[in-house]
Amino acid sequence: MKxxxxxxxxxxxxxxxxxxxLYGGISGDFPLFPTNALIFSLSVMFLSLGYLHPQFKNKDERMKVIREKGMFYSYFILMFYFSLFMILIHFQVISISAMGVVTILAAxxxxxxxxxxxVLSLLL
Known part of the structure; x- marks a missing residue:
């Protein structure tokens, strides 16, 4: 997108x-699906890209640093998410299908x- x-x-x-x-799921009209989390995450992605667009259209060093550090920090946060889900499922704190777990982790x-x-674009 330009x-x-x-x-x-x-x-x-x-x-x-x-x-x-979310409103329909809470009011009981239709069930809450983990796919709602995926739709919400896509809205966060597009709003973030809208915010980052002026900085990313200039292919400079700052953009590369933001992308590299963003992926670096995200890796460790994702490892925390995976560990948390493994612990919660192992100790049966939550009961969720495999498709639900994959959808929530993707979101x-x-x-x-x-x-x-x-966050990095604000700090750098």
Whole structure:
């Protein structure tokens, strides 16, 4: 995508869709699915890309540092997520299907990577 506005529009549309599914799940009209977390994570991704677009369109050293450090920090946070899920499932604190775990971990991965880049762009 070539414009910041496009990222922001798609991000807000996905955020509205995620809020609709969350409301429907809470009110009991339809069940809460882990895919709602995936839709929410995609909205976070597009909103983050909308924020990062002015910095990422210039292919300079700062952009490369933000991407590298963002992926580096995300790796360790993701290892924490995996360990936490293994512990919670092993001790039967949560009962969730394999598809639910994979969907939630995918959503957490997307959000962690892009939010770490946003935080690093603010700090660097």
């Amino acid at each position: 414009s910041r506005l496009g990222y922001l529009i798609i991000g807000f549309l996905l955020l509205i869709e995620s809020a609709y599914f 957490l991965t997307i959000m962690t990577v892009f939010l770490s880049m946003v």
